[in-house]
Amino acid sequence: MPTYLARRIGQSVLTVFLTLTTVFLLVRLAPGDPASAYAAPNATSADLARIREQFGLDDPLIVQYGLFLRDLFTGDLGTSYSFHSPALDVVLDRIPYTVTLAVSAIAVTTLVAVPLGVWMARRADTRRELGANVLTIAGQSMPDFWTGVMLLTVFAVVLPVLPASGFTSWSGLVLPTATVAVLQLALVSRLVRREMTTALASSYITVARSRGVRESALTWRYALANSAVPLVTALGTRFAALLNGVVVVEVVFGWPGVGSLVVRALETRDYPLIQATVLVTATLAILVQLLVDLAYPLLDPRVRLGKAA
Amino acid sequence: MAEVTTTAANTPTAESTPLLDATDLQIELITAHGVVRAVDGVSFTVRRGETVTLIGESGSGKSTTAMGVLRLLPEGLAVMSGSVRIAGRDVVADPGAARAVRGRTVSLIPQDPMTALSPVHTIGRQLGDALRLRHPGMSRTQARDKGVELLAQVRIPQPRTRWKAYPHQFSGGMLQRILIATALAAEPELLVADEPTSALDATVQASVLDLLMELQERTGIGMLMITHDLGVARLVSDRIHVMKDGRFVESGSAEDIVERPAEPYTRELLAAVPRLGAWDEDGDERTEPVAQGAAP
Numbered sequence A: 001m002p003t004y005l006a007r008r009i010g011q012s013v014l015t016v017f018l019t020l021t022t023v024f025l026l027v028r029l030a031p032g033d034p035a036s037a038y039a040a041p042n043a044t045s046a047d048l049a050r051i052r053e054q055f056g057l058d059d060p061l062i063v064q065y066g067l068f069l070r071d072l073f074t075g076d077l078g079t080s081y082s083f084h085s086p087a088l089d090v091v092l093d094r095i096p097y098t099v100t101l102a103v104s105a106i107a108v109t110t111l112v113a114v115p116l117g118v119w120m121a122r123r124a125d126t127r128r129e130l131g132a133n134v135l136t137i138a139g140q141s142m143p144d145f146w147t148g149v150m151l152l153t154v155f156a157v158v159l160p161v162l163p164a165s166g167f168t169s170w171s172g173l174v175l176p177t178a179t180v181a182v183l184q185l186a187l188v189s190r191l192v193r194r195e196m197t198t199a200l201a202s203s204y205i206t207v208a209r210s211r212g213v214r215e216s217a218l219t220w221r222y223a224l225a226n227s228a229v230p231l232v233t234a235l236g237t238r239f240a241a242l243l244n245g246v247v248v249v250e251v252v253f254g255w256p257g258v259g260s261l262v263v264r265a266l267e268t269r270d271y272p273l274i275q276a277t278v279l280v281t282a283t284l285a286i287l288v289q290l291l292v293d294l295a296y297p298l299l300d301p302r303v304r305l306g307k308a309a
Numbered sequence B: 001m002a003e004v005t006t007t008a009a010n011t012p013t014a015e016s017t018p019l020l021d022a023t024d025l026q027i028e029l030i031t032a033h034g035v036v037r038a039v040d041g042v043s044f045t046v047r048r049g050e051t052v053t054l055i056g057e058s059g060s061g062k063s064t065t066a067m068g069v070l071r072l073l074p075e076g077l078a079v080m081s082g083s084v085r086i087a088g089r090d091v092v093a094d095p096g097a098a099r100a101v102r103g104r105t106v107s108l109i110p111q112d113p114m115t116a117l118s119p120v121h122t123i124g125r126q127l128g129d130a131l132r133l134r135h136p137g138m139s140r141t142q143a144r145d146k147g148v149e150l151l152a153q154v155r156i157p158q159p160r161t162r163w164k165a166y167p168h169q170f171s172g173g174m175l176q177r178i179l180i181a182t183a184l185a186a187e188p189e190l191l192v193a194d195e196p197t198s199a200l201d202a203t204v205q206a207s208v209l210d211l212l213m214e215l216q217e218r219t220g221i222g223m224l225m226i227t228h229d230l231g232v233a234r235l236v237s238d239r240i241h242v243m244k245d246g247r248f249v250e251s252g253s254a255e256d257i258v259e260r261p262a263e264p265y266t267r268e269l270l271a272a273v274p275r276l277g278a279w280d281e282d283g284d285e286r287t288e289p290v291a292q293g294a295a296p
C-alpha cells in the first residue's frame, strides 16, 4: 500500500509536469503574440520588442523553459500579464468558486440521478420509464448554454426569484448548479440505470430473493453496492472535469470561477496565467482521480491496489 | 411483517396437505430466439420427510422447474400456468404467496455457487441477513453465533474467522456449502436443492448428503432435489422423475427407476453418469458445465 501510494503520487507529479510542459510549448508555438495584445494600438515595432523583453519572450524557447522550471520549483509561476499580480494567486483566488460549484453540482447530480436511475432500472421498459429516459436524453443533448439561458430567463427574469449573475449570496449558486446538473444528471442516471439493470438481473439477487430478502433491500443494499465501482468512477470523472471550470456556465452566469478565467487568459495570451491555471486544475483533477482509485478496494473487495484492476 | 405463517405444521390438515404440490406446471421462457416451452405440463408432490428428485440431461428443464416453483423466474420473461401449491398456497396464482413462503417455508440451494452470493458483501453479512430475516428479533451477535454454528455444520474450516471473508476468497465447493448453510438458516420445511453437491469433491459430497439426510430425519423437512447423478438420486430419493424436454418421461420409486428403467432415455442416463464418488479428480474446484446447447 505505501509503495502503491508512492508510485501513484510519483506518476501524478510526472503527469502534471508533462501537461504543464506541453501547455508551455503549445501556447508559445501557436500563432499570435502577447506583445501586440498589450501594446497600444499605434505601438511601434520597438515598443513591441520592449514588451516582449519585459515578458521574457525574446529569449530562445529553451532558455524560457529553463527559467520557467527554475521558478516553478520555487513556487513562482510568474506574473500575470493582465492582472499584474502573481499568476498562481490569481488562480487560487478563483478556485473556491470553482470547487463550490463542482461540489454542489455533483451533490445534486448524485442525489437526483441515483434514485432516478434506480427507478428507471426497476421500471425498465414501462411507458413512464420511457418518458423519463427520453427526458434524460433531451437533457444530455441540450447545450449547457441553452439550458443556462433558459433557466436564467425563467427564474431570474420572468419570475425574479434568483439572482441572475455573480456570487453575492448562496442563492447565486442555484442556477449555475442546476445548469451543470442537468447535463450530468442525464449521463449519470443512465449509467445508474444500466448498471442497476445488470445487477438486478444477477444470480445473487435471485438467490437473495429466494431467502426472503425484500425488494427494497435487494435494490438499495445488494444491487446498488454492486454498482458502486462504475458509479463512483463516473462521478469522480465528472467531478474532476468540473474542477477544470465550466466555461459556458461561468460566462452565462458571471460566475467567478476558473472557467471564465481560462477564457480571459487565452484571449489575452496571458502565458503565466494559462500555465498557472493548468497547473492548479490538473493537480486537482489528478488528486480526485487518486482518491477515487483509493476508494475502489473499499467498494469492491476483489480489487487490489497495485494489481491490474 | 404481517405474513401469516400458514405452514403445514400448524394447520389441522398438516398431514394431508403436501408441502409442495405441482399440477400440470407449464413454463414458457421468452428468449431472444423466440418462446421456449422449458417445462411442459409436469405434476409432482413432495410431502414432509420425503425427497423427490428430478433427473435429466442438461437443458431438460430441471432448474426452470425449481425456479418456477419458487416463482423466481424473471417476471415478464417467464410465463407460468398450472398450479404450484406450497403448504397449500398457490404461488402461480398469487405472487404474494410466493413472497410469503420464500425464506420461511421454503428455501433454495442454487445451482451455480460461484455467482449466487453478492461479491461485495461478506458471507457473514449474507448469512446473518438470512438468519435475521427468519428471526427478526435476533441481534447481530446472536446471528453471528448461530451462523458460525451453521458454517461449522457444513464443515467450513475456522468458521469464526471466515465469517468476515468475501465470496471470492472461497472455492466453489466451499461456496456451495455456505449456500447450503444459508438455505438452512431459514429453517425451511421444504428445501429446493438444484444440484446441491455438484461442485463438491467425493468425500465432501457424501458428507453434505449425509448432513441433508440427517436434517431430514431430525426435522422431517421435504426436499425437491435436482441432480445429474443417478447414484446420488438413488441414495437420497423416495421418488424420481426423469425429465426430458420439459416433460417427465418416467416416474417411480428410486429403486424402480435405477434397477428397472423402462425408458431407453433413463437407461442412457444410467450408463452415462458415473456412480457417486467417481468425479473427484478436479476436486473442490469443479464447477457445473454450461447448460446451453446440450438440449437435443
Ligand SMILES: Nc1ncnc2c1ncn2[C@@H]1O[C@H](COP(=O)(O)OP(=O)(O)OP(=O)(O)O)[C@@H](O)[C@H]1O
Binding pocket: B029, B031, B032, B036, B038, B056, B057, B058, B059, B060, B061, B062, B063, B064, B065, B111, B228, B290, B291, B292, B293, B295
Ligand atoms: N435464460 C435463458 N435464456 C434462454 N433459454 C433458457 C434460459 N434458461 C433456460 N433456458 C432454456 O430452457 C431450457 C431448460 O433449461 P434448464 O436450465 O431448466 O435446464 P436444466 O435441466 O436445469 O439443465 P442443467 O442440467 O444444465 O442445469 C433449456 O432449453 C434452456 O436452453
Ligand SMILES: [Mg+2]
Binding pocket: B062, B063, B064, B111, B194, B291
Ligand atoms: Mg439446471
